[in-house]
Amino acid sequence: MSDEPQTIALGPTAADNPAAGIDQSSGNFSYDMKYEFDAGSGLNERTVEYISSVKKEAAWLREFRLNALKTFQAKPLPTHWATRDLENINFDKIRYYLSSGQKPKRTWDEVPEDIKRTFERLGIPEQERKFLAGVEAQFDSEAAYSNIKETVAKQGVIFVNSTEALREHPEIFRKWFGKVIPTSDNKFSALNSAVFSGGSFIYVPPGIKVSHPLQAYFRINAENFGQFERTLIIVDEGSEVTYMEGCTAPKFSTATLHSAVVELVALKGAKIQYITVQNWANNVFNLVTKRGLAHEEAEIKWIDCNIGSRLTMKYPGVVLKGRKSRGEVLSIALANDGQHQDTGAKMVHAADETSSNIIAKSISVGQGRSTYRGVVHIPRHLKGCKNNTECDALLINTNSRTDTYPAITVRGDRHAVQHEASVSKVSEEQIFYMKQRGLTEGQAMSLSVNGFINDLARQFPMEYSVELKRLIDLEMEGSVG
């Protein structure tokens, strides 16, 4: 191609607007760090005790972690349905805790220079000034920086990391901690429960609509590292919050593990919107459990965008516990060579007149593989539940691959459930039309792919959708010709 759109992403423009750090190349750097706290490689009771003591945790939490470790060790890898690539994770080589201190700084000036330059390069401080109500920046195991705008703090909103939350505000957080996603939910939720560190704990008091998004940024800097952040967001009656997370890691020659647990609790009439733009380097195993609990008339919406990683397995879910609650998952996945995006959604209806909506779009480029996996469950003796699921897959190259594995269980005759999926390629007629009007084949392809996800991308905050479009341009570049 003659017009080199590459410069768009590599030049200063990328730093201008790295809202999600979504441009992969801009995240591909690392600095040599001297960590004060290092749990070493491998995982056993001593690792867990080390993490717990460094964090000066209460006895119950230490017990919680040690029990979780036993659960993790007892559970087999889920390879009877999941990809065997999971067997390539070497749990003995991973470093489970690395940090330079447990207390995040409240101003960027206090953040140690070498960590600060990482986040400056990713544009986080600038972005915070522009449009965020609060930011937390996690560097390997701990948040290096955490701040919330004064106006928001005055409303009583709490936005801290997991260690601080469980130590300073147990009366608020302990009640729901590990309740939406129990330790034994799956092998990786158990792993997270044993070694978690960092992440965001948020509480929004009743009747508060947080006007600007809260954001967390997750950065892996060290090789052979495992990042296990833990997030719990509780939104009290009638309140609203939008939370966004972004992530990057440098591309090392060895595999890195990221395994988070994210629990959301929306009390009566509350609304939570959770936006993820995942752009890990493509040697990262990204195995994340995300689930929300929606009480009466509450609404939980996951916007989940997966571009990076080697293997992502992530199925954000909503348990619709209260009458008339609503759950939604909007998912975009892009799998390029060497990537497997195994994503989807889980909707468990547990009350009358609950509704859920799943829209998943995936794009497979080159030898990339994208998989949709979903669960919709409507148990006995409920009435008026509705689910709509749409999965569309776009295959760019001849041997790109896509799979769809939904599982829908409906009991009773008072519900309406529909699932539709389609697989297609880019329309040759569209490409021809655009080429006729002077676009190169690459530009035409990008435009067409952007059109495919447009109705979903429109629902993202502007900064994210602009960045997403740009990333797709980049990814599509090598796919034609």
Next chain:
Amino acid sequence: MNQTAAETQSHAGAFTPAAFAAHLATQPAAPSWWLERKRAAHGRFLDLPMPRRTDESWRFSNIAGLGLDSRESGAQAPRKARPAPALAATAALAFIDNRLERRGRLSPELARRGVVVTSLAEAAITHGEMLREHFMAQAQRLGSAKFAALHASFVGDGAFIHVPRGVELSEPIVIVHTGSGSPLFPHTLVVAAENSRVTVVDMFLPPGGGGALPLAVGANDLYAAHGASIAYAAVQDWPRETLSFQLNSTVVRRDARVQSLNVHLGARQARHESLSQLQAPGAFSEMLAVTAADGSQEFDQRTLQVHQAPNTKSDLLYKNALQDGARTIFSGLIIVDPDAQKTDAYQSNRNLMLSDDAEANSLPGLEIQANDVRCTHGATTSRIDPEQEFYLRSRGIDATRTSQLLVFGFFEEVLNRLENEDVHAALREMISAKFRDRG
């Protein structure tokens, strides 16, 4: 193998080596290669474990209901089937307790042109090559390898149909199976040669006197050579205590077409597996099913559409109507092999819920490895349309009759795909009978 005797016992149920030896003794005329195959199959049956709860291909199935302990029952029912709707047939075969009981002969004209409608036992002697090539020849990919091996080892007799090159049969070949208490292993093998055309109807009927029938493990192989056309319809109407398996394998060659329609009415727990392999350009497989589930019945349907060559087509439509505490499982997968470009595949599962206690599970899957394809699937689960219901009720039709009419309307979209009017009418009559029995 260091299994304990008890484990072997639980894997084998009533189908132990001793039972197998007794079965072989009933097959004195069989050629040695056939017996050899049966021995190998029984070995596989003994080696393979029973399905487990964590097996993906048995997800949602009632594993506890799969016992194989049913022995020959003492009380023998009268050796005849409950009467079924009459069908004008080219030829007919009736099997009772795995043995050919009656046959309606082919016309001398068709026999002269080389059409063969006979029992597997005879075919093993007269058409050994063809049987060797096509009988249970495809790998079991849908979870029932153990039950397929059980079928192959204990199969006593079955239908063998061969239609030679260019011969077109206008009327169906009708096969009836029933029993009087022993486990049944019905088999139908259809080999349609180049540009031939045939319609085959399998009927699985309850014993005439209402006797017991604990286990039926049936299988059918449909092979459509270049340009051939097979229309296959099966009605499963076993008694309510039967554990039923029906394992289908369809191979479709260049420009050939196979339509298979399964009507599921009977049994306590019925597992149906259907595998269609589209092996050459122009191949088309149409996979249809209607299920009327009531009481505590479980219908467990697993399908696989494999597109192995470019320009092939498959179209699946499975409809379930669920009453009372019935359960259904539909698990379908479309596989498009790399380079099977221009595939056109469709898969649709529709569940009509008529009771608050019924449960429908849908697992419509896709695995696509080529980009220039048209693949879609859909699954819906919903109740009767309240407007249609109101329309009928306001015209004085009672609630029971209203739901029956609407279920028939729901099924008709599938039954209408049958080309043969008589077969259509016969299937509809058998579905009606199930509703009549409910009162």
